[in-house]
Amino acid sequence: MRSKGRVVAAFLLFLGAVLLGIPVGAASEGGAGLPLYLVQLQEYAAAREPRLFTYQIRPGDTLYSIALEFGTDIETLAGLNNIGNPHLIFAGETIEVLTLVGSVHRVAEGETVEKIAELYGVEAEAILEANRLSGDRLLPRGERIIVPGGRLSRSGTVVFSWPLQGRLTSGYGWRNGKFHYGIDIGAPHGTPFYAAADGRVSKAQYWGSYGLMVELDHGYGWSSRYGHASKLAVTPGQRVSSGQVIGYIGVTGNTTGPHLHFEILKDGQKINPQSQLP
Numbered sequence: 001m002r003s004k005g006r007v008v009a010a011f012l013l014f015l016g017a018v019l020l021g022i023p024v025g026a027a028s029e030g031g032a033g034l035p036l037y038l039v040q041l042q043e044y045a046a047a048r049e050p051r052l053f054t055y056q057i058r059p060g061d062t063l064y065s066i067a068l069e070f071g072t073d074i075e076t077l078a079g080l081n082n083i084g085n086p087h088l089i090f091a092g093e094t095i096e097v098l099t100l101v102g103s104v105h106r107v108a109e110g111e112t113v114e115k116i117a118e119l120y121g122v123e124a125e126a127i128l129e130a131n132r133l134s135g136d137r138l139l140p141r142g143e144r145i146i147v148p149g150g151r152l153s154r155s156g157t158v159v160f161s162w163p164l165q166g167r168l169t170s171g172y173g174w175r176n177g178k179f180h181y182g183i184d185i186g187a188p189h190g191t192p193f194y195a196a197a198d199g200r201v202s203k204a205q206y207w208g209s210y211g212l213m214v215e216l217d218h219g220y221g222w223s224s225r226y227g228h229a230s231k232l233a234v235t236p237g238q239r240v241s242s243g244q245v246i247g248y249i250g251v252t253g254n255t256t257g258p259h260l261h262f263e264i265l266k267d268g269q270k271i272n273p274q275s276q277l278p
């Protein structure tokens, strides 16, 4: 907001100068030799364009103060960063900030602007403009699209994907007289495995029979665990995106061979991961 104000002020000053017939600077100070007024006009336009950027939380910041500073709201920031409890943000952590009220959508296979607009109940025109796209077309899978005003229902839906490609060696349920609270996916030692959904690292450590493990908090009461790693690629507190490498297959903890032990928890209860996987 502050820098936008500055740009507007500079623009008004410039207009005033022109009207009063005062020569405005050396008219070719712009990087590419553009006249100053053109540079200023471009800056003015750029300041109005929605931006998505990473922000490091400072001491004293609240989600509310950050939202206010950048012209968005708490719900936008919470949704964007999978923050379940807006009071639990910490100085030094980084979050993503979108400079308008809305959502950021990760494009799934076969999605078009029209389809995304329908999903969020907004005008396709608004999405085209915010992302400087022209015309409806198939969007590249995985690309992130700003959806102005877009709000998915806050039903607490987290979309999970498989943490790695491999052989399912053991399912959820009874096994040799003991209940197995996750699924096992066999893969060679050292194979990377991935965050099954966007979230925040809540554990990255040795933890009993899990061995070297990662636990992710996905917000809305959802979390996931990844056990028996040989090496981890994340640290506690870090935010991760779905599909990001978080560790490597190993044989730490209670295991007989290299595999990933994968759990999904809802409100602290271990559920069958396959009920949430595609």
Ligand SMILES: [Zn+2]
Residues within 6 Å of the ligand: 170, 180, 182, 183, 184, 260, 261, 262
């Ligand atoms: Zn297991």
